[in-house]
Amino acid sequence: MITERRQFLALGGGLSAALLLPISLQTTRVVTIEMRGTPRGERIWFSPQGLAVSPGTAVRFVNHDRGSGHTATAYHPANFDRLRRIPAAAEPWDTGFLMPGESAEVILTVPGVYDYYCVPHEMAAMVGRIVVGRPGDRGWQGPSPATDDVSPEVLAALPSVDQVLTRGRVEAAGK
Structure with missing residues (x-):
């Protein structure tokens, strides 16, 4: 599920919107x-690049790059016919282009490893990994073995599951 937040919360609608949400959604x-x-666009990245969360966490993607639009797009056949790199039972997402200051949210409920990318900047290794839950959780699915449509540079940029689980959040190298 994707929720576009755009400027709504910044304009003061956040509190009233939160009061209208069911209790279960307020506690997510x-x-x-x-x-x-970077200001001239020679480097772009997700921060953090690797993140560990518990099932049911809402992940908010926020564009803080003043010079470019970005997407956060799950590797999945429904998104540009890409090979699946998220758990089989998980819903794919594509935030669409978020311009500077815009945001979108997804709620991740299925335990496992979720790899995602920025559509126009994947070849610059603007990729990320979210680990939901832990190995051994019911329904856990580890990282996808699919590599046929991902460059070696992109695969090398993704932090390992062990790094993500040990640190909780992993920043992109050199950022």
Whole structure:
């Protein structure tokens, strides 16, 4: 499920919107992944690049790159016919282009490893990994073995599941 937040919360509608939500949605944990870039655009990345969360966490993707639009797109056949790199029971997402200051949320409920990318910047290794739950959780699915449509540079940029689980959040190298 994707929820576009755009400027609504910044305009003061957040409190009234929160009061209208069912109690179960009000207590959802929300974590943020930022879309970043250097002022001239020579480097772009997700921050953090690797993140460990519990099932049911809402992940908010926020574009803090003043110079470029970005997407957060799950590797999945429904998204540009890509090979699946999220758990089989998980819903794929594509935030669409988020311009500077815009955001979108997804709620991840299925335990396992979720790899995602920025559509226009994948070849610059603007990719990320979210680990939901832990190995041994019911329904857990580890990282996808699919590599036929992902470059070696992209695979090398993804933090390992062990790194993500040990640290909780992993920043992109050199960022």
